[in-house]
Amino acid sequence: MLIDSVIPKSRLTDLTNEEISRYSRHLLLPDINIEGQKRLKAARVLIVGTGGLGAPLALYLAAAGVGTLGIVDFDFVEESNLQRQIIHGTRDIGRPKVASAKDSIRQINPHVKVNEYNVMLTAENALDIIADYDVVADGTDNYQTRYLVNDACVLLGKPNVYGSIFQFEGQASVFYAKEGPCYRCLYPSPPPPGLVPSCSEGGVIGVLPGVVGTIQAGEVIKLIVGGANTLTGRLLLFDQWQMKFRELKLDKDPACPICGKKPTIKKLIDYEVFCGLNKPQGEKPVDTLTALELKERFDRGDRLQIIDIREPHERAIVKFPYARYIPLGQVARRIDEFDPSVPAVFICKIGQRSIFAIRALLDAGYAGELYNLKDGVNAWARDVDKTLPQY
């Protein structure tokens, strides 16, 4: 859908000779030209998250000459981030991500003003922070912040340039409720906690956020320059492994609770509750064992069924002692392989998917004792067998 520039002409200022030289390849494009570059200079873009998606977003938007970049992240750089979060380097490990990102932006383009927000975006601060910006780019990694960003953007009338990744697959769109659908039109509510594995369990190929974040950066630039065909009303799906792009139609949902005809959400809500994070589920909690408690049971010689529900390629990283392997996706259909007279302990990487395996078995009518190893194999490596790596 063709979208007019989100930057009013009244805010444009002249480019210096130095800027004209720096941005000459933009100025040579008739669709951007001097005026488009002035709009980029006047523009204020908020990037939520400086991880895999935020990295190319910040780097390309800085290079493109966006005048003001806000970056929000409360996290610190970890070694396992560096496989994909190319705005941070090895020497930045342990630093706040916003500080590291600011250094990289400065290195690319000192003309860019950077506003750092070393905080978690919450229902309390989101409207104040977002109100100052023209476009928001969503590079978050969790549902509660995604819904928060979406709702704040709808309430403030801002475009929300969306990207999301998992393993080899990415999604991108422009949610701009004034002109088309919002994230809630597509997904009215998030999956229950733990139902969909996260990248920290499922993994992600490092270049994928590079592709998706770069697509987002392009959409941001188009919203600022104006007159371009953006992803408003379209959902782009990308599969890196199959190397396939697909495009799906995205309709505005007249029944959308926030941007529909009769909205029921008129202010920001409690997103922890909405995402089911601190709401006791209708189900009874799963019994857990810590790594040390499990070790004690081993040492006592207790009879146990240790069930590792990880996939074969994960078991190749770290094997768990005494375990039988039944992948998560086969637990219910292999219920007959369990002995209900012996307690069963379920193991995964961080103790999330194993809860699911236990619930699937309970759903299937299993009556034996079931335990979840709290924090998974990583806890075993941390607390019991320190020779093992954590991954």
Added chain:
Amino acid sequence: MAITILIPTALRAFTDGKAEVEAAGGTVGGVIADFAARYPDIRRHLYDENGALRSFINIYAGDTNIKSLNGLNTAVKDGDALMLVPAIAGGSRRC
């Protein structure tokens, strides 16, 4: 009638790693129910406690969301393809 269902990576652990599976039925709802019967471990991911389709999964027939068609009653014919498009969030272990 054989309908192809395209499975996103997030759900392939429940289809023996397959990216495409076949199921039968005359409507989208019928096809999805047949699919869930063939791969029982995916049931929990597709349906909530009340048997309703979970709202974080969209089903597309061609390039159109079935919500914009006739929902689960949308008719399908031999050779059609359905795509499951779940919400994905990325890296955090918080959610």
